[in-house]
Amino acid sequence: MQLFLPIADVPVNVFLILAMGAAVGFVSGMFGIGGGFLMTPLLIFIGISPAVAVASVSSHMAASSFSGALSYWRRRAIDPALSMVLLSGGVIGTALGVWIFTLLRSVGQLDLIIALSYVALLTTVGTLMLLEGARAILRTRKGPQPLTRRARAQGWILGLPLKMRFKRSKIYLSVIPVVAIGLFIGFLGAIMGVGGGFLLIPILIYVLRVPTSTVIGTSMTLTLATMIFATILHATTNHLVDAVLALVLMVGGVIGAQFGARAGQRIRGEHLRLLLGLLILSVGIRFAVELVIKPAELFSIRDLGSGG
Template sequence: MDIYLPIAGLSVNALMIIGLGGAVGFLTGLIGVGGGFLTTPILIFYGIPPAVAVASSTTQITGTSVSGVLAHRRRKGVDYRMGAVIIAGGVLGATLGGFLFRFLQGSGQIDTAIAILYVLLLGSIGFLMAREASTALGFIKRKDAQSKKKPRHNPLIASLPMRWRFYRSGLYISPLAPLALGFVSGILTVLLGVGGGFIVVPAMIYLLGMSANVVVGTSLLQILFVTGATTLIHATTTKSVDIVLATLLLIGSVVGAQFGVRLAQKAKPELLRLFLAIICLGVALRMALGLGWRPSEIYTVQLL
């Protein structure tokens, strides 16, 4: 069943796009990370223009993060003060990212920039995740534990001025650190169509030292608002949001996430992380080949 995407300017198989959303939603529920960093490159592989793939992915992420925030709110797993600071930084970053996106789009380099950023991002994340999962599974020998106890948060962050108390997170740190974290996440959200959770969550744990029971809920809260702002920025500036594409992805991801959550309760977490790492490395390799591999025919003619 073909359907026309008005912004992308091409016809696609609706069931294929719903299936793609379902697969990404399945991974989201299975592994517990947002699927935006996989949705965008897979859409590009399918033939969707990179700018449209990025803008439409953020719209999908906005919709799927609502239910997650509500679920964590019911069990008091959200630090609203911390979330507000990260959201403020995220909105500022998204605004700057919108100008960068528009500049790259105007110069004709947006497709190349997106591909390069994804190769670097997915390659590094996939490598680190594969190493951590392999160590946990015993494939790589674990180093002896250090005798000194590590500080709860990074010493540089602990030295920043103007400390605030974040009671739900159990922290007394400067708001400048989460503000900067949100700023970086906002830029990546606009340029790559990702929610930023795969960067924000580890940073919350290992850099800020947040309590584990509020990390996921607070991350989802900032994703909800930052991707919402990003969708608005793309809709008003780059004009790249394809609501038909986003709706099809959303339908599939909502259904797929339910099956992923069920399987996640039975599978071993380390194997799931290793599985995701392999996917990330595979997608990064495919995008790297697309950057350097010369096609047999440089120009093609399409009859409409």
């Protein structure tokens, strides 16, 4: 069954899009991540332009993170102060990212930059997660390790000025690295169409030492806010948000997430990290292959203007 996407300006198989949404939703439910880093490449692989894929996935990410953020808020598993400081940087980073996005599109370099960014990000993160997951499995096989005292934030962070107490997370540190992290995640989301949770959560845990009890909910809050802002900017500035595409992806994502959450509860944490690292690395390698193989058509015509 063919469905015409008005903004992407291409016909697609509606069952294929539903299946992609369900597959990414399954992965999101299993690993507890947004899935934008998978959805955007998959859309590009089936022929949707990178610009439309990034803009449309932003709206999909905003919708999919809403229920999760609401659930964590009801359980008081979100640090409001930390969320607001992250968001102050996230809004600036998102606005900057959309501006760079528009500029690159106007000069015809957006597709290449998106592809290179995905290759660099996914291969690096995938390799690191793969190695960390393998080390965790080896540690588990060696038997229980002696408990160690919970480490504090990195030493150089503790020496920064403008300190603030985040009561819900029970940490006291400078707002400078928190704002910088929010800015980076917001910028990344606007350029690449990713919520950034798969990067933000490890950074908050291992760099700022935020407790895991509040880190996931806080991450979802930032994803929700930055993706809503990115969607609005992409829709008003570049006119690239395909609502039909986003809606079909949401339907598939909701269905897949239910099964993924159940599957994730049956798999050990270290095995989940190993599988996720392998998945991320595979997508990064596929993107790299796409960059070096000879295309079927050597020339293409595309509107490079700022309008839709």
